[in-house]
Amino acid sequence: MDRVVIVGAGPVGLTAAILLARRGVASLVLDRYAEPYPLPRAVHVDDEVVRILQAAGVAEEFLKVSRPGLGLRLLDARHRVMASFDRAPGGGPHGYPQANMFDQPDLERLLRARAAADPLIELVGGATVFAVDFPTVSYRLGSEVCAVPAAAVLGCDGANSTVRDLIGAHLVDLRFAERWLVVDGVCAEDLGAWGGVHQVCDPRRAATFMQLGPRRYRWEFRLLDGESDLDLDPLLAPWLGAVPVRIVRRAEYTFRANIASSWRSGRVFLLGDAAHQTPPFIGQGLGAGLRDAYNLAWKLAADLTTPGGAPDLLDSYERERAPHVRAQIRLAIVAGWAMTGGQDRAAAVRRLLLGSVWRLPGMKGLALRSTSPPLRGVGRGRRAGTLAPAVPDEALGDGWALLYTGAPPAADGHRLVHVTDELDPSGALRRWMRGRAVLLRPDRVVHSVR
Template identity: 75%
Template structure:
């Protein structure tokens, strides 16, 4: 079997390589830079994405480097709280805190170490890809300017918003009509600011802003820039938050937050993942998570295709069909959230304050705002829950308490209520959900007496 060639060694590319290697698929990872990008970028993943990091094998180490986010506070221009939406900081339905704040270089170090520990993955840094098709990739080493050609069983373009692979396959970048300039500042303070442990969003049309703590004495600020406005002096922007505390600026950069999606995501056996396939505004914290969802969705399908005589073309066809509508739905939500929190003029801001206050007073709407469950995937299997992600409570195995995914293993599985007969398809692992296995009763309450078939990515394929 030729190797899968992955272009781009950010979290999505390295994550995809690990997921494939764990399924016995050899990979070659190429990146134009020899070392990981050293400065912070992504800062949040939810509990669904934590399950992917669990599958990759870095969740426990990641928890030691991250901190639970308590939720979201909406502030007015004077930093008075208009509304507060709290998240579960202990364990949500997927076994992890619903919001997890972190410094991206920390995650990248964990992923690179995990990649290096696995057999079947080769990494080449300083490699600029200039040609690719479904059977080979050509790249140039920046160290000596030599050109190389490698055969490929498939090519994954994980090379970011300015993707070379996207250009090479002729995919279009569809503008979804959102572009805002923001100033992003990361800093390390001399002492802890004793701020509330969630995200603060300043809903001020004159200067929308965000503030969050990433770790001990590590903080991020984001400030909206208007069109043609010059890059701002950081000191007066930070002073209301610092209150005299000294800060060392780690990064100060302007970004344009965009909404876009590639069309198509695939040409033959070449696929786009992460920012190469889609860009989303950061207002619901799903940018990196969307890319890792791409990797998890595609990895098990590509492994099955490569390891099945005659391949599994229907599985490969389902990658874009499932992921593109899911991403578009999250982009729409991010755009709406961005407008609600930062957009509008003075009159709109006044109306927005009244509406947010009303939402805070209505438990039903508040619960909807707090829900972290992502949209179901379309066109998956059969039954009411098809396309949704199963929960992951702790279960009791012979060797002690474990999270559910550890009991399910890497392949297809069947969750069967105790006492119900089941004839599983070949290769499906049957897990009988007894009171002994499920002492909390959470899994039995979710099953409601039904038998559920789960795909390797824990998405419900069918209920019976």
């Protein structure tokens, strides 16, 4: 069996390679950069996404280099608290903190080390892919031109994806674009800040502030039309006081909402930013890409290892993931509007209403929600398409699993998992099951309830 060729060695590409290797599928990972990108980018994943890192074998180490996010505070232009949404300490229904703050290079180091230890994964840096004439992938490595056969191709090569261009897909604009200045810094001492995300709801200068690690912080400032190369001192002064800071990165970004017109051409697939881009207001950019990898890896492995393949599974990748991503992008746009107040003439009016809106019953749950929407078109029943609560991987295995509490149901070729006190000491899983047998897919998504 030929290897899967993965274009892009960021977190999405590396996670896809690791998840495929876990199922016995070899991959060649090609990245345009000779060395890992050293600067911070993504800073947040939720508890559902940490379960994906668990499947990739890096969750335990990830928790050592991340810190739980304590919630969200909305501030006015003078940094006075208008509303505060505090997370309860401890893990959520998936066994991990519901918000996890981190520095992306730390995560990439863990994934690269995990990939390097797996003989089924080969990583080649400094490789520029220029053609995908399936089943052949062509790339340049220095002055050498290489061509390799591929069982499938995964385009994990970012927002400016070469693979997306090569399959003739384009980005569909979902009508959101804002320019922001993003600043990462390491302070000489701890700022003593509250450990959640601070959102400044000022139409004139919306801003975000958060702590990523010991003495490590991020600031984001929305830019007005025509602004560029702003003086950082007055922007950072309200947060720093007299504490010196070393700037690790400053970059101007345009936060966009886009989705690819097609995520697939034959056996070539798009994942992560190659398939979609979202504004950062709910912290789901990287998480969406890791969900892509988790969704596709087991399906592709089943297709490659099953006589006759599994074309229906491959067809379901975009059908399941695209609506899910669209829903999260829409939520991010709405959250951005609610938290920043917008820039148009109605901003002042909305600003007056903002504090009252966020105090309405139920808004705390919305502000802190980490549960993602269910996948569409999965199995049968109301729970189909939802992610099951955490169950130890060693109990579930890598395939389909049928959870039950009473008499053993018909296995139908699935792994039977008896949920007992030993497996579920708190009883939370059995309360969720409600005495029914639940069939889980390999990605822990509910297929059906019996």
